[in-house]
Amino acid sequence: MKIGVLALQGDFAEHRAVLQHLGVEAPEIRLPGQLDELDGLIIPGGESTTMGKLATMFELIKPLRKFGRSKAIWGTCAGAIFLSKDAQREQPLLGLMNITVARNAFGRQSDSFETELVVSELQEPARPFRAVFIRAPVIASVGKNVQVLAKLEQDDEGQEGQIVAARQGRLLATSFHPELTNDPRFHQFFLSLVEGE
Numbered sequence: 001m002k003i004g005v006l007a008l009q010g011d012f013a014e015h016r017a018v019l020q021h022l023g024v025e026a027p028e029i030r031l032p033g034q035l036d037e038l039d040g041l042i043i044p045g046g047e048s049t050t051m052g053k054l055a056t057m058f059e060l061i062k063p064l065r066k067f068g069r070s071k072a073i074w075g076t077c078a079g080a081i082f083l084s085k086d087a088q089r090e091q092p093l094l095g096l097m098n099i100t101v102a103r104n105a106f107g108r109q110s111d112s113f114e115t116e117l118v119v120s121e122l123q124e125p126a127r128p129f130r131a132v133f134i135r136a137p138v139i140a141s142v143g144k145n146v147q148v149l150a151k152l153e154q155d156d157e158g159q160e161g162q163i164v165a166a167r168q169g170r171l172l173a174t175s176f177h178p179e180l181t182n183d184p185r186f187h188q189f190f191l192s193l194v195e196g197e
């Protein structure tokens with residue numbers, strides 16, 4: 001299996017390290033032609049506006065859209081924003097996933113934080129997943145054919161927690177960074193989408 005990691009910008013090296021640890025070939029992707037040989041693609045965290053501009057310059061927007069219509073793509077954080085249909089502002093997006101995201105949703109004082117998520121689709125679902133959020137977006141709403149995979153806990157007033165992971169067929173979006181903790185279960189889950197259940 002070959003999973004490319006979009007390497008225009010952001011923390012692509014960390015994703016490659018997890019994939020390689022799982023025994024998966026993980027080339028860095030910068031050119032449209034490199035998509036042809038892949039089974040799936042990860043779009044890392046970084047800065048989504050910059051990533052979108054670079055993808056436009058490298059003429060990757062159309063090839064990435066085409067790729068995502070038949071193959072698996074996982075976007076983490078900025079990558080999830082780039083995958084979305086709507087980021088509530090003007091910036092280049094792939095528009096593949098039927099989700100609306102709210103960028104930098106956690107305000108200044110808590111720009112970065114960690115929390116535990118219970119994700120029933122992962123292996124060993126009873127063991128919480130430690131999730132690292134860095135100037136993270138939330139998934140403000142999901143549209144047709146999108147399955148919510150993880151939410152933050154309810155707040156003290158019982159207000160429903162925000163959506164931080166979702167799936168639409170073989171497309172996966174997470175607000176947080178599973179490549180930064182030593183828990184490969186999200187990567188394994190993505191590999192199961194690549195293989196197609």
Ligand code: GLN
Nearest residue numbers: 045046047048077078135
């Ligand atoms: N704040 C960034 C953005 O809006 C995302 C941050 C990240 O990828 N860690 O693009």
